[in-house]
Amino acid sequence: MEKKTADFWQARKDFLAHLHYAKGYSQGTCYAYHSDLGIWGRWLEEASKDWRQATHLDTEQFVAWQMRKRGTKAHIVARRSSCLGSFYKWAMKNALVESDPIYLADKPKRPYRIPVWLEKEEQRAFQEAVQRVEDLPENIFGRTQEHIKAVRRRYDVLFGLILNSGLRISEALAVKVRDVRMVNGVAKSVRIIGKGNRERLVPLPEAFGQVLGAWLQGRGGEDFVFAKAPGEKPPGPHAVRAYLRRLIERAGIDKPVTPHKLRHTYATRLLESGAELVDIQALLGHVDLSTTQIYTHVSEERMAGIVAKL
Numbered sequence: 001m002e003k004k005t006a007d008f009w010q011a012r013k014d015f016l017a018h019l020h021y022a023k024g025y026s027q028g029t030c031y032a033y034h035s036d037l038g039i040w041g042r043w044l045e046e047a048s049k050d051w052r053q054a055t056h057l058d059t060e061q062f063v064a065w066q067m068r069k070r071g072t073k074a075h076i077v078a079r080r081s082s083c084l085g086s087f088y089k090w091a092m093k094n095a096l097v098e099s100d101p102i103y104l105a106d107k108p109k110r111p112y113r114i115p116v117w118l119e120k121e122e123q124r125a126f127q128e129a130v131q132r133v134e135d136l137p138e139n140i141f142g143r144t145q146e147h148i149k150a151v152r153r154r155y156d157v158l159f160g161l162i163l164n165s166g167l168r169i170s171e172a173l174a175v176k177v178r179d180v181r182m183v184n185g186v187a188k189s190v191r192i193i194g195k196g197n198r199e200r201l202v203p204l205p206e207a208f209g210q211v212l213g214a215w216l217q218g219r220g221g222e223d224f225v226f227a228k229a230p231g232e233k234p235p236g237p238h239a240v241r242a243y244l245r246r247l248i249e250r251a252g253i254d255k256p257v258t259p260h261k262l263r264h265t266y267a268t269r270l271l272e273s274g275a276e277l278v279d280i281q282a283l284l285g286h287v288d289l290s291t292t293q294i295y296t297h298v299s300e301e302r303m304a305g306i307v308a309k310l
Contacts, residue, residue, distance in 0.1 A: 008044070008051045012037045015090050024197025026170055028237075036083040039066075052097045059084070059105035067108070074108040081107040117264040122253050123163070129251035130156045155243055157215045158226050162259055164208040165190060166266035166284050169241075169259035173234045178221035180212065187212035194285040202283060 019025040044051050066072040085102040133149055161172055171192050179191040187209040190202050226234040248257045270280050
């Protein structure tokens with residue numbers, strides 16, 4: 001069994017290297033694949049099964065074990081099944097296995113969910129909470145209030161960028177000053193290298209372009225836009241999510257809001273403004289239009305307007 005196990009872990013390592021270096025997948029995505037494949041590998045070990053001889057029945061047993069024994073939610077199981085499907089397709093292409101145990105297996109479908117976004121009133125309350133500085137502490141952990149205000153200002157611009165461009169949090173944090181096209185001190189667009197190393201140019205609204213342009217004054221081209229200090233790296237995604245949660249609480253918004261929900265808010269505002277799905281697809285950097293179709297929801301206000309025309 002040791003040789004079988006070693007073969008699998010080496011195959012996982014090679015597959016992840018292929019995703020990262022050949023396909024351009026981000027470190028975060030590769031980490032998720034690493035974790036999902038690890039669960040499969042350990043399950044195979046406990047069941048004394050050879051990953052190269054696995055069948056669709058093994059996959060179905062793995063699915064049942066996750067949902068019944070571990071209580072894993074259907075969308076997570078579906079994601080792991082998709083990960084395994086990609087892995088075995090790669091393994092077949094590289095002659096490591098002779099068959100794909102995922103393709104014919106009965107797998108849970110991803111449940112359809114309407115995305116969470118901020119209503120216009122909530123968005124206003126959130127932006128007011130971000131810009132409010134009178135409630136900041138005098139100092140914390142030895143930091144001066146000036147430093148605390150500077151941190152708040154950085155997050156104000158960061159969240160403003162996501163709300164005005166729909167960038168993923170990883171994309172926003174990776175933006176460097178040289179990626180922003182400036183005209184007369186106003187930021188006009190942002191060049192993004194997204195998933196799969198795909199490049200896109202995202203235009204910015206005039207009002208926010210002025211805000212971002214002012215923020216970038218005096219910063220070097222190779223600096224990260226949201227660097228904690230000149231020449232340093234930006235905060236990590238976990239720190240950003242934690243800061244956002246505190247701001248959402250301060251704004252009195254009673255719903256789970258993450259940076260990705262701000263991206264949903266951007267897409268919703270576009271939809272309400274009459275943008276076509278193909279436009280939203282291009283702006284968000286979706287490869288498949290089916291991914292963008294989660295934004296076919298409409299606000300109550302727009303729905304009422306449509307009904308009023310009957």
